[in-house]
Amino acid sequence: MESVSIEPGESQADFIRNELNFDVDPEDSMTKAALSDHHKDECIDLLGNGQLKKTVLKKGENGTRPSRGDICTLKLTGKLENGTIVEEKEKLVIQLGDVEVIQGLDLAIALMDIGEIAKVEVASRFAYGSLGNKPNIPSDANIIYTVELKNVEPETDIETLSVSQRKEIGNKKRENGNWWFNRDEAALAIQCYRRALEFLQPSNTNSSDNLVDEIVTDAELQALLIDRINVSNNLAAAQMKIEAYDAALKSIESVLTHQPTNVKALFRKGKILHRKGEHTLAYTTLLYASKLDPKTKAIQQELAILKEKNAKDAQHEKDLYRKMLGAPKAKNIASNNVRKDNTKKNKNNLIWTLVGGVTAAALGALVYKFSS
Known part of the structure; x- marks a missing residue:
């Protein structure tokens, strides 16, 4: 294969863009740091905003x-x-790259050589x-x-x-994801959970690349499946x-495929459907979860909210049907009935007033006749 080298006067950014067909911005701070050598005692502002700086204290082995x-x-x-x-x-x-340390270190380590010692200032x-x-680390x-x-x-x-190795590594990444999730760093937690799932898949025994000659028991495969289910459940929560919500629903369905009575997964599915506006299906899902675990208050609270929303949805649909058929809304019908009742009362009052007037006139005539 013919080797490709950087031409005289050509920058590394130009070489990457022209020869490797990969677009880079040579003015980007992180790109500059990645493409350049870092000399001893030189302070590099990796992000260009002063929030992540690296200074080489001892040079390492170049190109490593x-x-x-x-x-x-x-x-x-x-x-x-x-x-x-x-x-x-x-x-x-x-x-x-798997955020097993804080983000600042993860970025800085990628720009170090083997044997290098550096000062890394992380905001x-x-x-x-x-x-x-x-x-010991304050806010x-x-x-x-x-x-x-x-x-x-x-x-x-x-x-x-x-x-056993995949199980150990996968669960380590799951725990790391839990740490980020508890810190309200959902995007980083998702990254960890997805990596965990890669390790918690059973090996492809038919693959020519599979170099492990081991007998896997049903119990080991079941344990791997349980770990994968736990990670998928956590992944859905982070999503x-x-x-x-669509990605979260997909993660939850992968749990319910293997454990259709998993209450935590059913609860999350109900909440996802609720957020997506599918109130009837959400209510049905949560009702099933409630039957499996009637003591969980969070499920009951979600059900109460959905019951009220379903009632409003039903009334809204009735109003739409009436509108389509040209019929007045129930509220308008009630108002019309009140108006009709009032009209009827007024008419009756008028009749009795007239009768009273005629009667009074007749009595007056009789009194005049007998008194004269």
């Missing part, structure tokens, strides 16, 4: 930056701006935000890390992993948070 999905071994120390140490890891193993937004991280804290990238290994092909 990790790729997304690589397994990175780190040594790191994190300090607050007053110098208080709040994080210290002698050997931290992460999968790059609160890309660290632990307004929640902090109890017990809205900027953190200054000293990071050493000790080793990088390529991602292992999932098909080469045993069931609901960002109002991705």
Whole structure:
């Protein structure tokens, strides 16, 4: 194969755009940082807004930056701006790009070489935000890390992993997703849950790439399925948070396919249908969940809301049918009946007034006749 090299006077951005047919913005701060070498003591503003800065303290081996999905071994120390140490890891193993560390570190590590030691200054937004991280990282804290990238290994092909290995990695990613979800970072939680599902699928035993020669028992496959169901349920909850209701419904259906009486999944399905405006179907779903678990107050509360909405929907449909048929609304009919009653009363009053007047006139005539 003929090698392709950068021509004299051609930038790396030009090379990527022209030869690799991949468009890049050479003025983007992150692109500049990714395409350039970082010299010792040079402070690089990775995002261009001062919220994530990297300074090389010790140069690493050139050309050894990790790729997304690589397994990175780190040594790191994190300090607050007053110098208080709040994080210290002698050997931290992460999968790059799977947000197994805070976002600022995930971005900065991708721009380090093996053996490099760097100072990474992370603003609160890309660290632990307004929640902090109890017990020692307060709210809205900027953190200054000293990071050493000790080793990088390529991602292992999932098909080469045993069931127990896939189960361990998948559940680690699920727990990481739960951590982000509890911090109200639904998008990051979704990313973790989706990665977890990739590992929790049973291996393709018919694949020529499957290098694991193992006998998988039914019990192991059942345990893997239960883990996958739990992740799908959590994924749906995170998707609901960002109002991705169609995706959430798909995740829930994958749970109910295997566990049609899963109350948590039925409750979430009912809420999703409610949000999508499918009130009747939502009510039916929640009613079934209520029969399975009549003590859960959240289900009863949702049912009460839907009962009222279904009544309004039914009345609205009746009004539409009346309008289509040219008939007045029930409210108008009632008003017309009241008006008719009032007219009838007024007519009766008029008749009795006339009768009274005639009677009075006749009596008057009789009195005049006999008195004269």
